Amino acid sequence: MSITATPGGPVRRLAGLLHRRPYLRLATLLSAPLLWLVVAYLGSLAALFAAAFWTTDDFTGEVVKQFNLDNFQELWSQTVYRTITVRSVGVAAAVTVIDAAVAFPMAFYMAKIASPRAQRWLVIAVLTPLWASYLVKAYAWRIMFSGSGVLSWILDPFGIHGPGYGLPATITTLAYLWLPYMILPIYAGLERLPNSLLDAAGDLGARTFRTFRTVIWPVAVPAVIAGSIFTFSLSLGDYITVKIVGGKSQLIGNVVYDNIGAADNLPFAAAVATIPVVIMVIYLVAVRRTGALDNL
Amino acid sequence: MTQMNTEEPGVSAAVELRAVRKTFGEVSAVDGVDLEIGDGEFFAMLGPSGSGKTTVLRMIAGFETPTSGSIRLGGREVTKLPPFERDVNTVFQDYALFPHMNVLANVEYGLKVKKVPKAERRERALEALASVRLEGFETRRPGQLSGGQRQRVALARALVNRPKVLLLDEPLGALDLKLREEMQVELKAIQREVGITFLFVTHDQEEALTMADRVAVFNAGRIEQVGTPADVYEQPATAFVAGFVGTSNLIEGEAAQSILGRPGVYSVRPEKLRVDTDLDAELPEDEHSATGTVAEVVYAGAATRFVVDLDAGGRLVALQQNLQSSSMDVLKLREARVRLAWRREHEFAIAGPT
Known part of the structure; x- marks a missing residue:
């Protein structure tokens, strides 16, 4: 009961007002972040979507703000864009599968086997790479994949040539970059899984693999999907890694980037940029329909 | 109901512990426990928290392996066997129902693992649910049930496998007083009906005295006294038993x-x-x-x-x-x-x- 404001003072009156009006309290709490969300976040998305229906004047290069579907028509008719889209989705899917396969056992060890002390250190160890710059990590992998790099040094004695720069290098590097975003949600999900459920499965006669298939995995699926949303969307939008280790390969992000820079066709770039947005929306709707998010 | 020992002559106990010890690192949780529990008995392991009673239960279930000593179930040596190779089932303190399965799937789980045909599986599961008075709840998820109902599902899920011994870890600990008293009576009735050996762990002396045929009072990893409720209550063997079971006086x-x-x-x-x-x-x-x-x-x-x-x-x-x-x-x-x-x-x- 330590009220510093004097009776009837402005602070006290304000506190009283906020106490009596819950909506005012809520407005004070949320107006700033909501403003940010609407203007900066949804606003820019709306601008992007609107710009996708504009064109540029072929002579002057000026943006013509007139609604038409030319950009989408071109995206649909030119097979190269379809190829790039399929390739980008393939890379994102591969990255997601690799991350899930690597992250699950690691997260399981962290959540269920490691001592509480080791658990804390492992979480820190998983987070630490996020402190290093994206570029530094990508270039580190460029060196690994280079002709005189670590990979060649390991593989050459066996007569195997390293993959060099290209899509496999891109997938490997992206899988490395986004791994923490997969480990952390799975770790959090498995940590909430009571140990007694594992005991119960064994008690009812289930061996290790069956326990995994019928108890651990179904309970952990929402967490894996949460992780996959990160790894999939981050991979789908990436264009820097592929530039550094991808050789001549192009992904959606590169098309967007080239149209903003070299081609100076902002409306077409916007149209291309809607592709990953649409793919992610489809992915989220599909995930929702499987019911995997019901237990979140 | 008497099980004949297949390895040694004579009648064997449902559960038999010989000089069982368990240490976790430096800490000794169970310090030399000998115990024999007969067939069809309702047996309570009573003691304060940290007295080793739950560890003993977990060793009988197979979740922990004794540091030394031996455990036999119906005369069969099981000391080192994993839980899925023992003929016991457990009702967990937090019930440990599978949250992603409905009530029926939870109860059928053990039978499914043992490859019991679908029709028989269904029949036995429904029968088990009826025995705990949960007809009509088959399609509910555990999250939609009250504490007492979850407790019954856990009981049905264990009993449906017809184990030799049913282990119950603080089975009524999470229920409120009124429900607890109801379940005490009901558990006892179910046990009489199915005739399975019930072995339960509790820190509640009243619960132990009400339900059990015999009680083992645990203290600091050892058994202080084994006897009928009247024995331990009216003729406590040690000052600890006198104090823990009732007021010491x-x-x-x-x-x-x-x-x-x-x-x-x-x-x-x-x-x-x-x-x-x-x-x-x-x-x-x-x-x-x-x-x-x-x-x-x-x-x-x-x-x-x-x-x-x-x-x-x-x-x-x-x-x-x-x-x-x-x-x-x-x-x-x-x-x-x-x-x-x-x-x-x-x-x-x-x-x-x-």
Whole structure:
């Protein structure tokens, strides 16, 4: 009961007002972040979507703000864009599968086997790479994949040539970059899984693999999907890694980037940029329909 | 129901522990436990938290392996076997129902693992749900059930496998008082019906005394006493048992010498004491008595608890049914001089403090 404001003072009156009006309290709490969300976040998305229906004047290069579907028509008719889209989705899917396969056992060890002390250190160890710059990590992998790099040094004695720069290098590097975003949600999900459920499965006669298939995995699926949303969307939008280790390969992000820079066709770039947005929306709707998010 | 031992001649116990020890690092959780539990028995392991009772249960279930000693189930050596190779099932303290399966799938789980045909599986699961009075709940998820219902599902899920021994870890711990009392009666009825050996762990002495045929009282990783509820309650073997099962009410040292005329440690249960307000009333031959001052009177509805500081030293608690007295009368007795009297057959000598 330590009220510093004097009776009837402005602070006290304000506190009283906020106490009596819950909506005012809520407005004070949320107006700033909501403003940010609407203007900066949804606003820019709306601008992007609107710009996708504009064109540029072929002579002057000026943006013509007139609604038409030319950009989408071109995206649909030119097979190269379809190829790039399929390739980008393939890379994102591969990255997601690799991350899930690597992250699950690691997260399981962290959540269920490691001592509480080791658990804390492992979480820190998983987070630490996020402190290093994206570029530094990508270039580190460029060196690994280079002709005189670590990979060649390991593989050459066996007569195997390293993959060099290209899509496999891109997938490997992206899988490395986004791994923490997969480990952390799975770790959090498995940590909430009571140990007694594992005991119960064994008690009812289930061996290790069956326990995994019928108890651990179904309970952990929402967490894996949460992780996959990160790894999939981050991979789908990436264009820097592929530039550094991808050789001549192009992904959606590169098309967007080239149209903003070299081609100076902002409306077409916007149209291309809607592709990953649409793919992610489809992915989220599909995930929702499987019911995997019901237990979140 | 008697199981014949296939390895050794003679009748074997449902559960048999020999010199079982378990250490976690430096800490000794179970320190040499010998125990034999008969077929069809309702057996309680009673003790405070950290006394090793849950660890013993987990070793019988197979979740922990003893550091030394041996465990036999129905005569079969199982000390090192994993849980899925033992003919026991467990009802967990938090019930451990699978949250992503409905009630029926939870109950069928064990049968499915054992590849019981679908029709039989369904039939047995429904039967088990009926035996715990949960018909009509098949399609519910555990999250949609109350604590008591979840408890029944856990029970059905274990019983449907028809194990030799059912292990229950603090089965009623998470329920509120009223539901707990109901389930105590019901568990006992279910056990009589199915005839399976029930082995349950509890820290609640009333629960142990109410439900069990026999009780083992645990303290610091050892068993202090095994016996029927009446044995451990009325003839506690040690001061610990006297204190843990009920109120200890010890008469010891000089008080024992002056009141009972002999040295040692003795225990009298609170409800065996009579509170006389007339200190000079005639005392029957077969009774002992001690005078003292009432330090505290606690009115508890059906009964009143008197805490009396004895003139000879020490303090006893007496429990009196409120047969005639109203609350106002008994509360007036605070700081009054009273005489406690009890029949000699109700005082028991106890081994020295442990």
